[in-house]
Amino acid sequence: xxxxxxxxxxxxxxxxxxxxxxxxxxxxxxxxxxxxxxxxxxxxxxxxxxxxxxxxxxxxxxxxxxxxxxxxxxxxxxxxxxxxxxxxxxxxxxxxxxxxxxxxxxxxxxxxxxxxxxxxxxxxxxxxxxxxxxxxxxxxxxxxxxxxxxxxxxxxxxxxxxxxxxxxxxxxxxxxxxxxxxxxxxxxxxxxxxxxxxxxxxxxxxxxxxxxxxxxxxxxxxxxxxxxxxxxxxxxxxxxxxxxxxxxxxxxxxxxxxxxxxxxxxxxxxxxxxxxxxxxxxxxxxxxxxxxxxxxxxxxxxxxxxxxxxxxxxxxxxxxxxxxxxxx
Amino acid sequence: xxxxxxxxxxxxxxxxxxxxxxxxxxxxxxxxxxxxxxxxxxxxxxxxxxxxxxxxxxxxxxxxxxxxxxxxxxxxxxxxxxxxxxxxxxxxxxxxxxxxxxxxxxxxxxxxxxxxxxxxxxxxxxxxxxxxxxxxxxxxxxxxxxxxxxxxxxxxxxxxxxxxxxxxxxxxxxxxxxxxxxxxxxxxxxxxxxxxxxxxxxxxxxxxxxxxxxxxxxxxxxxxxxxxxxxxxxxxxxxxxxxxxxxxxxxxxxxxxxxxxxxxxxxxxxxxxxxxxxxxxxxxxxxxxxxxxxxxxxxxxxxxx
Amino acid sequence: xxxxxxxxxxxxxxxxxxxxxxxxxxxxxxxxxxxxxxxxxxxxxxxxxxxxxxxxxxxxxxxxxxxxxxxxxxxxxxxxxxxxxxxxxxxxxxxxxxxxxxxxxxxxxxxxxxxxxxxxxxxxxxxxxxxxxxxxxxxxxxxxxxxxxxxxxxxxxxxxxxxxxxxxxxxxxxxxxxxxxxxxxxxxxxxxxxxxxxxxxxxxxxxxxxxxxxxxxxxxxxxxxxxxxxxxxxxxxxxxxxxxxxxxxxx
Numbered sequence: 001x002x003x004x005x006x007x008x009x010x011x012x013x014x015x016x017x018x019x020x021x022x023x024x025x026x027x028x029x030x031x032x033x034x035x036x037x038x039x040x041x042x043x044x045x046x047x048x049x050x051x052x053x054x055x056x057x058x059x060x061x062x063x064x065x066x067x068x069x070x071x072x073x074x075x076x077x078x079x080x081x082x083x084x085x086x087x088x089x090x091x092x093x094x095x096x097x098x099x100x101x102x103x104x105x106x107x108x109x110x111x112x113x114x115x116x117x118x119x120x121x122x123x124x125x126x127x128x129x130x131x132x133x134x135x136x137x138x139x140x141x142x143x144x145x146x147x148x149x150x151x152x153x154x155x156x157x158x159x160x161x162x163x164x165x166x167x168x169x170x171x172x173x174x175x176x177x178x179x180x181x182x183x184x185x186x187x188x189x190x191x192x193x194x195x196x197x198x199x200x201x202x203x204x205x206x207x208x209x210x211x212x213x214x215x216x217x218x219x220x221x222x223x224x225x226x227x228x229x230x231x232x233x234x235x236x237x238x239x240x241x242x243x244x245x246x247x248x249x250x251x252x253x254x255x256x257x258x259x260x261x262x263x264x265x266x267x268x269x270x271x272x273x274x275x276x277x278x279x280x281x282x283x284x285x286x287x288x289x290x291x292x293x294x295x296x297x298x299x300x301x302x303x304x305x306x307x308x309x310x311x312x313x314x315x316x317x318x319x320x321x322x323x324x325x326x327x328x
Numbered sequence: 329x330x331x332x333x334x335x336x337x338x339x340x341x342x343x344x345x346x347x348x349x350x351x352x353x354x355x356x357x358x359x360x361x362x363x364x365x366x367x368x369x370x371x372x373x374x375x376x377x378x379x380x381x382x383x384x385x386x387x388x389x390x391x392x393x394x395x396x397x398x399x400x401x402x403x404x405x406x407x408x409x410x411x412x413x414x415x416x417x418x419x420x421x422x423x424x425x426x427x428x429x430x431x432x433x434x435x436x437x438x439x440x441x442x443x444x445x446x447x448x449x450x451x452x453x454x455x456x457x458x459x460x461x462x463x464x465x466x467x468x469x470x471x472x473x474x475x476x477x478x479x480x481x482x483x484x485x486x487x488x489x490x491x492x493x494x495x496x497x498x499x500x501x502x503x504x505x506x507x508x509x510x511x512x513x514x515x516x517x518x519x520x521x522x523x524x525x526x527x528x529x530x531x532x533x534x535x536x537x538x539x540x541x542x543x544x545x546x547x548x549x550x551x552x553x554x555x556x557x558x559x560x561x562x563x564x565x566x567x568x569x570x571x572x573x574x575x576x577x578x579x580x581x582x583x584x585x586x587x588x589x590x591x592x593x594x595x596x597x598x599x600x601x602x603x604x605x606x607x608x609x610x611x612x613x614x615x616x617x618x619x620x621x622x623x624x625x626x627x628x629x630x631x632x633x
Numbered sequence: 634x635x636x637x638x639x640x641x642x643x644x645x646x647x648x649x650x651x652x653x654x655x656x657x658x659x660x661x662x663x664x665x666x667x668x669x670x671x672x673x674x675x676x677x678x679x680x681x682x683x684x685x686x687x688x689x690x691x692x693x694x695x696x697x698x699x700x701x702x703x704x705x706x707x708x709x710x711x712x713x714x715x716x717x718x719x720x721x722x723x724x725x726x727x728x729x730x731x732x733x734x735x736x737x738x739x740x741x742x743x744x745x746x747x748x749x750x751x752x753x754x755x756x757x758x759x760x761x762x763x764x765x766x767x768x769x770x771x772x773x774x775x776x777x778x779x780x781x782x783x784x785x786x787x788x789x790x791x792x793x794x795x796x797x798x799x800x801x802x803x804x805x806x807x808x809x810x811x812x813x814x815x816x817x818x819x820x821x822x823x824x825x826x827x828x829x830x831x832x833x834x835x836x837x838x839x840x841x842x843x844x845x846x847x848x849x850x851x852x853x854x855x856x857x858x859x860x861x862x863x864x865x866x867x868x869x870x871x872x873x874x875x876x877x878x879x880x881x882x883x884x
Contacts, residue, residue, distance in 0.1 A: 051422070057421055057422045057425060059425060119619050119622050119623070120622075122622055122623075122626040123561075123622065123626050123627075125421055126359060126365045126421055126565065127561060127565065127626075127627075129365060129421060129425055130365070130557035130558075130560060130561055131557075131561055131618070131622065133554055133557060134554055134557055134558045134561065134615055134618060135615060135619075137551075137554045137615075138611075138612050138615035141611040141612065142608060142611055142612050144611070145607050145608045145610075145611040146604070146608045147604060254550060254554060255550075258429050258432075261425075261426065261429070262426075262429075265426050269422070295437045295438075295440065295441045296437075297433045297434075297436065297437040298433065298434050298437040298438060298441070300430075300433055301430040301431065301432075301433030301434035301437070302430070302434065304426060304427075304429070304430035304433070305412065305427055305430040305431070305434075308423050308426045308427045308430065309412070309415055309427065312423075
């Protein structure tokens with residue numbers, strides 16, 4: 001058995017070594033796969049905060065992923081067409097600066113998570129799952145029926161957005177950006193999990209009554225966690241859109257919510273690196289099984305079923321012995 | 329907008345509503361009795377539609393096709409209950425969601441593998457083609473009217489089953505207290521399989537009936553599943569009455585919203601943007617309805633406090 | 634009452650046709666252990682929920698430390714200093730003993746929305762948590778995972794978590810349940826000491842324990858308090874003997 005911390009180190013090492021190897025071997029496709037894995041990992045880290053630490057089974061995180069994607073798509077398309085976003089009462093121009101887009105994506109998905117969370121957290125259990133799923137689907141239909149930004153066909157951005165001092169079109173440089181963002185978020189979430197906020201969030205997950213009777217406003221606690229969770233997933237959405245240079249309503253679909261959840265369960269629920277391992281394994285399965293069979297989702301379904309029924313700790317749980325616990 | 333058009337849309341809404349009811353009733357029953365959230369319910373809907381399309385193509389008989397949808401979906405339901413679902417009753421909701429999500433992946437891809445990616449078509453039987461003149465001179469599709477009647481008949485049947493029969497008594501007992509039902513000497517695992525198969529059969533029937541209006545294709549089940557969730561949230565979980573009320577409400581709201589909102593916006597907006605704004609808003613209307621119910625009655629209209 | 638810490642006035646609560654609280658008034662005064670007893674289904678837990686904040690009465694009021702708290706939530710009442718323990722231990726079972734106590738300290742200090750400093754390295758939180766664990770005698774068990782504690786130790790930890798709030802009053806739901814005779818005696822001694830800091834409203838089934846430690850007893854039957862008084866008064870009250878202790882009225 002390996003200590004979870006060493007396992008995490010190994011995962012990070014792989015995330016550095018594999019792309020480095022790909023650069024040496026001149027295999028840009030491998031770098032693109034790694035970039036996808038890192039972006040999915042980021043989305044999963046976001047959901048894991050709500051789902052793993054808080055016990056909030058949101059089946060609607062595609063809403064924030066899509067919101068981040070459209071934040072990028074809308075800002076960049078206006079910049080690309082030289083049309084201001086709005087002129088009255090003041091002029092807002094589009095932009096192709098990544099940091100600005102990230103900020104907008106984070107704020108927009110946080111606001112959306114605030115709205116959806118405020119309503120959904122009035123319910124618990126199965127209701128919460130159904131309600132978050134339904135609100136996610138609402139944005140899917142909305143983007144399909146709203147023609148201004150491509151409607152059902154989506155929106156193509158022809159040039160990748162800019163980051164000061166870097167050539168974002170170079171796969172490895174874009175990978176670097178995504179990887180550093182993932183590291184920063186992992187660091188932040190790790191601090192968060194150990195903070196009084198994280199202690200209370202996970203404590204309320206384990207026993208809500210206890211959290212209430214020590215004077216914690218559990219609703220507000222969960223809402224804040226939900227908002228942070230949505231914001232992180234929104235950032236991932238903006239990066240994903242930039243990777244593909246394309247956004248479409250598919251980013252909002254319920255299947256995306258399910259996929260983000262799969263990353264977590266494959267890697268290990270409530271473990272810091274669970275979504276990272278899960279996303280990497282998912283990308284590998286997609287690549288190798290997808291190469292074997294057009295119908296690789298059958299295999300994915302069987303694997304997922306097996307993990308849920310028989311291997312609850314996910315991959316990290318199988319490889320390391322440590323209990324899923326908040327601190328320590 | 330004419331009154332006749334309006335009444336036609338109300339009937340369409342009703343038809344949509346009773347189809348949602350067939351889905352929601354099974355979901356809510358399964359949740360009420362076994363405490364399980366089943367995402368694969370949409371797959372059972374799809375299986376019913378494909379079974380009907382295959383049998384209709386083979387025999388040319390619509391009635392046989394409907395029977396096939398009921399039987400095949402019930403059998404598929406019983407099989408997954410026996411192999412997977414019953415391992416999930418004591419698990420938390422996250423496990424239930426993930427395992428039944430895995431079932432969706434398996435069912436969808438397996439169906440694509442067997443039938444291909446192209447939609448199948450299920451024709452409306454000749455006897456039900458065309459329209460009928462309703463009292464008041466309203467012309468309406470005979471097939472859709474038949475769907476409404478079938479849906480209402482199923483609703484009545486379910487109420488009778490649950491309130492009047494021995495099986496229904498056991499179902500109600502199971503909802504209230506699982507130990508009590510064991511004490512009644514009922515083999516609980518058989519009851520669970522039966523309830524699950526019943527829910528599956530209703531979903532399959534619904535899929536077949538709708539399949540004749542729309543196309544039969546992979547992925548047809550999940551949008552309906554999510555709408556059925558909205559129905560359950562609005563109606564209150566575990567309540568058949570709530571499922572019926574919620575389904576009719578959602579069916580009417582959605583159908584009328586799509587016709588009326590562009591018209592209403594047209595009264596004060598320019599025509600093309602009224603259509604855009606109206607239909608975009610209409611696509612969100614039932615979710616806004618759900619949000620309203622959550623604000624004022626988080627446990628649903630007929631839910632227990 | 635003059636030095637009433639907690640006062641319940643004319644609380645009514647119905648569930649359909651069932652009147653679970655039928656005009657209940659009750660006072661918890663400084664320095665006392667006030668036991669609430671009554672047969673099953675008398676409405677004890679409904680009353681406790683209304684006092685603690687999980688349930689809103691149809692009418693009537695609850696005042697705590699002279700403030701009307703009827704409209705306040707469970708968390709708000711806890712922050713005002715209403716400490717609570719449960720019949721079935723309400724603890725974060727995967728947390729260590731110390732983490733549970735720190736959770737209480739986090740609630741007490743209002744530091745829930747601090748996102749960056751590790752809670753388990755915060756000297757103020759740790760000091761408060763350890764003080765509470767000391768008092769119940771769990772200081773040597775702080776690293777044990779709560780789910781591995783014995784039943785009696787969980788009870789102690791419940792009290793410790795409540796203590797981190799420095800409560801002005803305690804609400805204890807059957808704290809003796811499942812404790813052996815020895816444990817019960819120790820706990821009784823501890824509560825006798827604790828009541829001078831904050832009075833205790835105690836719901837308890839164990840009659841011997843109630844008679845041994847309560848200063849006053851209220852008897853709840855069918856949603857009404859039929860008697861309140863000292864142990865002796867309650868023992869000799871004929872109404873109580875009929876309604877609760879199941880004796881026939883002497884002819």
